[in-house]
Each structure stands twice: as structure tokens, then as C-alpha cells.
Amino acid sequence: MGSSSDPPHFYVYQCLFRDLGVYLPFTQFECDFLNFINTAPCQLHPNSWGFLRAFQVLCSALGIEVSLPVFHHFYQLKMGVPLYGLMSLSGSRDGGLFSLYSQSYKNFKQEYFRVALVDVNPLEDGVFYLGGLLRFPLYWRPAPARFHGVGELQLSASETVAIANLEALPLPLDCKLILSLANSAYKERGLESEYLVLFKC
Structure with missing residues (x-):
């Protein structure tokens, strides 16, 4: 799964689309995260993709800017x-x-897609490229970048407030519940009814 032969391609597990609501092209937040940790999509466990997706849904529900x-x-x-x-x-x-989307993801490595760029101008493609540059690592990387919390990343004033608001929630939130609200026009109402909390972010 790490070959860089032509045409440009990457692998992605089927369960990301089926269970977690991941879609192509990846969001800018997802691309930024993959670039930050120097990792191809197939190197990240599905439960971790669930965290990425749920975070974006939660931020949308609460009016918080999605922030790395x-x-x-x-x-x-x-x-x-x-x-x-x-x-x-x-x-x-x-x-x-x-919470984890699944306590035991089984056989997911056996179900995957190969996504390839064929006969497309890189300047016109939105899945692989942005402005002619790769949006994220395509192939298996031998040296991912570990992180522990914010580390050396700088927090803006609004990000500090966002963290405080998120920490005030009844954590951990149910990952499956949050993902189920992804396509709802009333995400905040769904959160309030489930957790009996009025979110004021």
C-alpha cells in the first residue's frame, strides 16, 4: 500500500465512507491534519478518523471554527x-x-478503495491537488510526526475560548451520536436533547 507508481493514487478504507461519513475530497481540516502528522490516509486507524469527523460536526453544531x-x-x-x-x-x-466509534474494528484492512488520478490536470483537480500542490501525503510514510496536545502550536484568543467551551461539555461525547447529526439542519438541538445541556459556545 506504499507504492508511488503512476498514476498518482492513495488507499482509503471502505469503513471511512460507510460508517464515519468521510467523503472526497477530504476537508481542508483533514488534509491539514494528515500533513501535520506526515501520514497517508490509510495509516490512520478508523476510530481516529471518527474523532476527526466528529470534531468537525461538533464545531459546526456549536458555531466553533474548526481548528487544528x-x-x-x-x-x-x-x-x-x-x-x-x-x-x-x-x-x-x-x-x-x-468515545471510540467502535471498540473492535474487525477486518477493515481487507476492505479498501484505491483512489487514482487518471487523465486529470492537477491544476483542475480538487481531490489530490490544490493550486498544483498535493493536498496530503498519498503514500505510506515511514516517519510520521508524533504530537502530545497543542505542543508548540500557538493558540489564538478565540481558540482558547473554544477549548474552554468544549471542556465544559459532558465529556466524552458519544462519537456515533455526534456523527449521526452530520447531515442534520438542527445539530445543536440534537445535542441539547441528548445531553440535557444548553450549549452556549
């Missing part, structure tokens, strides 16, 4: 077993935002 430093505050990256172990996210020292 805010997400990093709640998580750390655990390295897989060399050479081909998957990367996974776990809660930072203060704990994560969400």
Missing part, C-alpha cells in the same frame, strides 16, 4: 508498530472529546 490547535489540545498521536502499524489518536492528559 483546538483539536490537538484534546488528543495525542500514538505510533503504530514498525513498519506498517497504524497511527491512532488517544485522549491527551486532560482527556479526549469522544
Whole structure:
């Protein structure tokens, strides 16, 4: 799964689309995260993709800007077993935002797509390229970048407020519940009814 032969391509697990609501092209936040940890999409465990998706849905529901430093505050990256172990996210020292989507993801490595760029001008493509530059690592990377919380990332005043508001929620939130609200026009109402909390972010 790490070959860089032509045409440009990457691999992605089927369960990301089926279970987690991931779609192509990846969002800018997802691309920024993959670039930050120097990891191809197939190197990140599905439960960690669930955290990425749920964070975006939660931010949308609460009117919070989707921010890499805010997400990093709640998580750390655990390295897989060399050479081909998957990367996974776990809660930072203060704990994560969400429960695991699945306690036991089975056989997901056997169900995947190969997404290839064929006969498309890189300047016109939105999945692989932006402005002619790759949006994220396509192929398996031997040296992902570990992180523990925010680290050296700088927090703006609004990001500090966002973290405080998220920390005030009844954590961990149910990942499946949050993802179920992804296409709802009333995300905040759904959160309030489930957790009996009036969110004021």
C-alpha cells in the first residue's frame, strides 16, 4: 500500500465512507491534519478518523471554527508498530472529546478503495491537488510526526475560548451520536436533547 507508481493514487478504507461519513475530497481540516502528522490516509486507524469527523460536526453544531490547535489540545498521536502499524489518536492528559466509534474494528484492512488520478490536470483537480500542490501525503510514510496536545502550536484568543467551551461539555461525547447529526439542519438541538445541556459556545 506504499507504492508511488503512476498514476498518482492513495488507499482509503471502505469503513471511512460507510460508517464515519468521510467523503472526497477530504476537508481542508483533514488534509491539514494528515500533513501535520506526515501520514497517508490509510495509516490512520478508523476510530481516529471518527474523532476527526466528529470534531468537525461538533464545531459546526456549536458555531466553533474548526481548528487544528483546538483539536490537538484534546488528543495525542500514538505510533503504530514498525513498519506498517497504524497511527491512532488517544485522549491527551486532560482527556479526549469522544468515545471510540467502535471498540473492535474487525477486518477493515481487507476492505479498501484505491483512489487514482487518471487523465486529470492537477491544476483542475480538487481531490489530490490544490493550486498544483498535493493536498496530503498519498503514500505510506515511514516517519510520521508524533504530537502530545497543542505542543508548540500557538493558540489564538478565540481558540482558547473554544477549548474552554468544549471542556465544559459532558465529556466524552458519544462519537456515533455526534456523527449521526452530520447531515442534520438542527445539530445543536440534537445535542441539547441528548445531553440535557444548553450549549452556549
